[in-house]
Amino acid sequence: MKISVLQTLEPDLLDKLATTTNAEVVNFANKTPDVQTLAESEIILGWHPAVVEALNSSHQIKWLQVWSAGVDYLPLDLLAQEQVFLTTASGANSFNIAQQVLGYLLMHVRHLDFSLRKQLQSKWELPQGQAELTERTIAFIGTGNIAQDTVKLLTPFNMNIIGVNSSGHEVAGFKQCYATSEITEAVKEADFVVSSLPLTTKTKHLVNKTVFAAMKPTALYVAVGRGQTTNQIDLIDALKHGELVATSLDVFEEEPLPSDNKLWSMENVVITPHSAGQSNFYNIRVLDSFLANFADYQANGAPSAHVVNYQNEY
Amino acid sequence: MKISVLQTLEPDLLDKLATTTNAEVVNFANKTPDVQTLAESEIILGWHPAVVEALNSSHQIKWLQVWSAGVDYLPLDLLAQEQVFLTTASGANSFNIAQQVLGYLLMHVRHLDFSLRKQLQSKWELPQGQAELTERTIAFIGTGNIAQDTVKLLTPFNMNIIGVNSSGHEVAGFKQCYATSEITEAVKEADFVVSSLPLTTKTKHLVNKTVFAAMKPTALYVAVGRGQTTNQIDLIDALKHGELVATSLDVFEEEPLPSDNKLWSMENVVITPHSAGQSNFYNIRVLDSFLANFADYQANGAPSAHVVNYQNEY
Numbered sequence: 070m071k072i073s074v075l076q077t078l079e080p081d082l083l084d085k086l087a088t089t090t091n092a093e094v095v096n097f098a099n100k101t102p103d104v105q106t107l108a109e110s111e112i113i114l115g116w117h118p119a120v121v122e123a124l125n126s127s128h129q130i131k132w133l134q135v136w137s138a139g140v141d142y143l144p145l146d147l148l149a150q151e152q153v154f155l156t157t158a159s160g161a162n163s164f165n166i167a168q169q170v171l172g173y174l175l176m177h178v179r180h181l182d183f184s185l186r187k188q189l190q191s192k193w194e195l196p197q198g199q200a201e202l203t204e205r206t207i208a209f210i211g212t213g214n215i216a217q218d219t220v221k222l223l224t225p226f227n228m229n230i231i232g233v234n235s236s237g238h239e240v241a242g243f244k245q246c247y248a249t250s251e252i253t254e255a256v257k258e259a260d261f262v263v264s265s266l267p268l269t270t271k272t273k274h275l276v277n278k279t280v281f282a283a284m285k286p287t288a289l290y291v292a293v294g295r296g297q298t299t300n301q302i303d304l305i306d307a308l309k310h311g312e313l314v315a316t317s318l319d320v321f322e323e324e325p326l327p328s329d330n331k332l333w334s335m336e337n338v339v340i341t342p343h344s345a346g347q348s349n350f351y352n353i354r355v356l357d358s359f360l361a362n363f364a365d366y367q368a369n370g371a372p373s374a375h376v377v378n379y380q381n382e383y
Numbered sequence: 384m385k386i387s388v389l390q391t392l393e394p395d396l397l398d399k400l401a402t403t404t405n406a407e408v409v410n411f412a413n414k415t416p417d418v419q420t421l422a423e424s425e426i427i428l429g430w431h432p433a434v435v436e437a438l439n440s441s442h443q444i445k446w447l448q449v450w451s452a453g454v455d456y457l458p459l460d461l462l463a464q465e466q467v468f469l470t471t472a473s474g475a476n477s478f479n480i481a482q483q484v485l486g487y488l489l490m491h492v493r494h495l496d497f498s499l500r501k502q503l504q505s506k507w508e509l510p511q512g513q514a515e516l517t518e519r520t521i522a523f524i525g526t527g528n529i530a531q532d533t534v535k536l537l538t539p540f541n542m543n544i545i546g547v548n549s550s551g552h553e554v555a556g557f558k559q560c561y562a563t564s565e566i567t568e569a570v571k572e573a574d575f576v577v578s579s580l581p582l583t584t585k586t587k588h589l590v591n592k593t594v595f596a597a598m599k600p601t602a603l604y605v606a607v608g609r610g611q612t613t614n615q616i617d618l619i620d621a622l623k624h625g626e627l628v629a630t631s632l633d634v635f636e637e638e639p640l641p642s643d644n645k646l647w648s649m650e651n652v653v654i655t656p657h658s659a660g661q662s663n664f665y666n667i668r669v670l671d672s673f674l675a676n677f678a679d680y681q682a683n684g685a686p687s688a689h690v691v692n693y694q695n696e697y
Binding site (some may be wrong): 164165168169170171173175176178180181184186187188191192193194195196197199200201202203216221223224225226324325326328333336338340341342343344345347348349350352354362373 | 400478479482483485486487489490492493494495496498499502503505506507508509510511512513514515516517531535536538540552555622638639640646648652653654655656657658659661663
């Protein structure tokens with residue numbers, strides 16, 4: 070079996086991959102991959118546009134393991150047509166994204182962003198209205214890995230935790246879950262609203278002016294996941310009109326966020342450059358997830374975890 | 384029984400105080416207190432220099448409940464001589480200080496301060512070396528309420544938690560505790576060092592160049608508690624020489640931190656203006672602590688929790 074690696078991996082991880090799979094591992098990291106070799110590979114780790122060429126030729130590709138949680142940038146129709154298993158890194162970055170989300174929440178209630186802004190002016194100014202996460206209400210739009218890992222981190226704060234997902238199905242750790250159609254009901258009592266939606270045809274602009282209008286004027290809106298699930302124009306309007314008090318954003322409709330975008334200069338906005346998914350644990354977690362799936366693949370012919378359902382688009 | 388209130392309290396809290404204690408409550412909040420009335424009070428809530436005058440006159444003061452955790456600003460010798468019980472708010476602000484400490488830690492590992500600095504220049508720049516709290520080592524200098532509450536918040540991160548206290552006695556939640564004399568041993572493996580020491584004759588400048596020299600060059604130093612427990616000149620030198628990588632400070636040797644202090648403009652420094660102790664839960668927590676003590680005081684003649692031992696100075 071041939072495995073092509075398009076993702077840059079540390080040498081010890083490449084060794085682990087080769088040893089555990091017993092496959093011929095071809096490392097194309099930081100190189101333009103050879104289409105013929107890709108076409109001869111049973112499994113591909115990582116992504117490069119050359120994979121499209123390989124898929125459109127005579128090929129043996131059975132499984133693509135990508136290094137991202139989202140798959141909106143991939144040729145899903147082609148992958149589905151070619152019956153390629155597609156597994157994502159969605160479980161692998163959720164714990165660091167959860168830590169970043171908790172960082173945003175604590176910065177907000179402890180006014181740490183306010184203090185840093187003052188610091189850059191050498192100003193000692195006690196922030197007003199400092200609060201806590203204790204006993205407050207948080208609504209997660211999207212109740213997947215990121216939300217579930219964040220919920221674990223929130224355990225010591227005794228919060229009221231509600232969720233929104235496609236059907237309103239129950240999820241462990243959430244007091245109540247609402248269906249997407251009830252999203253305004255879900256957010257209206259929340260002090261914090263955290264969106265971690267994947268981008269699909271159903272989630273595009275799901276968080277829009279109707280949702281912002283339903284929020285408490287004291288609410289914080291946090292967005293990780295994918296930028297186009299938030300209507301950014303509506304968000305800017307809602308912030309200006311006091312429909313919510315602040316926002317912390319890691320993802321944007323256009324990335325990098327254009328330098329003339331109004332969000333950059335708004336005082337109640339915290340911007341991070343799509344950095345939540347990065348962590349020193351990332352490669353090892355994705356590889357371990359792949360290797361666990363590889364055991365299933367050898368035993369049963371298919372990976373079992375983090376497999377994209379092409380009909381759901383995630 | 385007369386109780387004088389020098390601390391500003393919400394009307395519902397004043398009602399709760401009067402109802403629960405059945406005392407005559409005199410509210411001097413935002414007023415200059417009358418020394419005679421203070422002298423006739425059995426209990427005083429809050430602090431004002433006029434209390435010194437009352438203590439130096441013929442008085443009935445038995446108990447002073449202050450609204451701070453530290454007591455270094457109080458006339459401890461006079462209070463000891465007059466056999467006044469002194470109870471602090473040390474338990475009441477530890478949970479919000481813990482939240483602020485966790486905020487500093489997450490800002491650091493997720494590079495949120497870096498991103499906010501870039502944001503203020505409208506710059507999209509992916510931070511390098513983003514990490515997690517997961518499985519890392521944290522050393523707490525001081526293992527009191529603040530450290531213990533922080534440890535509770537760190538539970539989901541599976542960290543290696545060590546402590547430093549006067550005698551090296553064990554504390555629940557800490558894997559190992561060192562005595563103050565072994566402080567360099569305690570910090571040398573730590574990725575994060577968090578000082579929450581009270582200021583006493585023994586803790587002044589306890590964290591100094593010897594301690595910084597023992598830290599890992601990748602370590603973050605966090606200081607809450609009292610500023611004079613850190614030798615600030617040594618800290619600035621250590622940061623300049625790379626003996627540690629960054630610091631987050633809520634307390635300083637001189638407060639407000641003078642506008643010409645070098646710390647303001649250093650890029651690896653986060654400054655908050657002694658704001659960690661403030662919270663919307665603060666008054667209710669101090670009052671509830673006082674009322675629990677009041678039951679003991681009525682039953683046994685003495686409060687039982689958060690009572691200052693004048694020999695220890697905390």
